[in-house]
Amino acid sequence: MPSTRPLPxxxxxxxxxxxxxxxxxSLAAQELFVTQSAVSHHIQKLESELGVTLFERRTRAVALTTAGQAYFAKVHAAFELLRSGTEETRAPATARIKLTVGLLASFATRWLAPRLQAFSAAHPGIELQLRPDIALADVPGGEVDLAIRYGRGGWAxxxxRKLMPERxxxxxxxxxxxxxxRPRKPQDLVRYPLLASHAKLPFEWQAWGTRFGVDLRGAQTVHLHDYNIVVEAALAGQGIAMGRHRLIAPQLASGALVQAVPDAVLDDPRIGWWLVTPRAAKGEIEAVTVFRDWLTQTAAQDPIN
Incomplete structure (x- = not known):
């Protein structure tokens, strides 16, 4: 009959x-994430309960006694059976889906990055790979699964699909x-260096000048590689920048950047951030749909100031 005595x-x-x-x-303690003294204590209690000595304690090492060797063979086999049974029962790990997104570095660092933790927590099975570049990612050619572009739409x-407008x-x-x-009206800006970021089809200063009747052809324009550099140059007092409110909201809130002509604000519904996917795709992959829906919901919760 099976013994009714309890197991250790x-x-x-x-x-x-x-x-x-x-x-x-000590190695056992490292494996089990406990102290060496805790391991020694548990083994002493086990030896006391069994009534046998399991280890020979030496100066800098331990060795199994004859009883310890016999007991280890059975205990080790039991733990191996537990390990293999657990692995067979455990649900297989789901491979993470990689989603490649093309976008401007300025949008990635100033708007998207602070919000990505929420996406990762909600969708741990999707691994985002951001590809920041000032050049347009080749969406039709499959260079990226999805792109976030800034402009007025109309790409071939x-x-x-409009994600959110820009102010x-x-x-x-x-x-x-x-x-x-100090500038009092839009026309006064021609006295200052105007900071502009690289774009294949630049439009911001022209659209703003047209809206407020300012001829900017005679102004000194400083062309910089990326919008992040434009913001840093403006913060350093090197000129006037076209402020994209979605990206510089913290600087406006803190007063590090101020509106040079507060009444000259351009809200053009055509100008904004767009979600771009291949036109010829037979069906949108699920990860794209998930990320697109999350972006849309997140953007809706971000009122423009």
Missing amino acids: PLIALRAFEAAARHLSF DVRA LSVVCSPTLLGGTR
């Missing part, structure tokens, strides 16, 4: 099995507005 505590058996396998109390061979106003460091030459 599982924690003591684990300590013994690990120590016997490594022939080291793709589907473009534009001319901004600068407060230090640039000191003295008697």
Whole structure:
């Protein structure tokens, strides 16, 4: 008949099995994430309960006694059976789906990155790979699964869906507005360096100038590689930038950047951030749909200021 005597505590058996396998109390402690003294304590209690000595304690090592070797063979086999049974029962790990997104570095760092933790927490099975570049990613050619573009739409061979509009106003460091030459009206901006980022089809300054009746052809324009650099140059007082409010909201809120001409704000519904996918795709992959829906919901919760 099976014995009715209780088994030793599982924690003591684990300590013994690990120590016997490594022939080291310290290595067993590292494996089990406990202290060496805790392993020694559990084994002493196990020896006391069994009434036998399992280890020979030496100066810098331990060795199994004859009883310890016999007991280890059975305990180790039991733990191996538990391990293999657990692995067979455990649901297989789901491979993460990679989703490649093309976008501007400025949008990635100033708008998307602070919000990505929420997406990763909600969708751990999707691994986002961001490809920031000032050049347009080849969406039809499959270079990326999805792109986020800035502009007025109208790109060839793709589907473009407005994610959110952008608000534009001319901004600068407060230090640039000191003295008697402070701009009072849009036309006064021609006295300052105008900061512009690289674009295949630049439109911001032209659209703003047309809206407020300013001829900017005689203004000094400083062309910079990326919009992140434009923002840093404006913060350093090097000129007037076209402020994309979605991207510079923290700087406007803190006063690090101010509107040079507060009444000259451009809200053009055509200008904004767009979600771009291949036009010829037979069916949108699920990860694209999930990320697109999350972006749309997140953008809707971000009122423009």
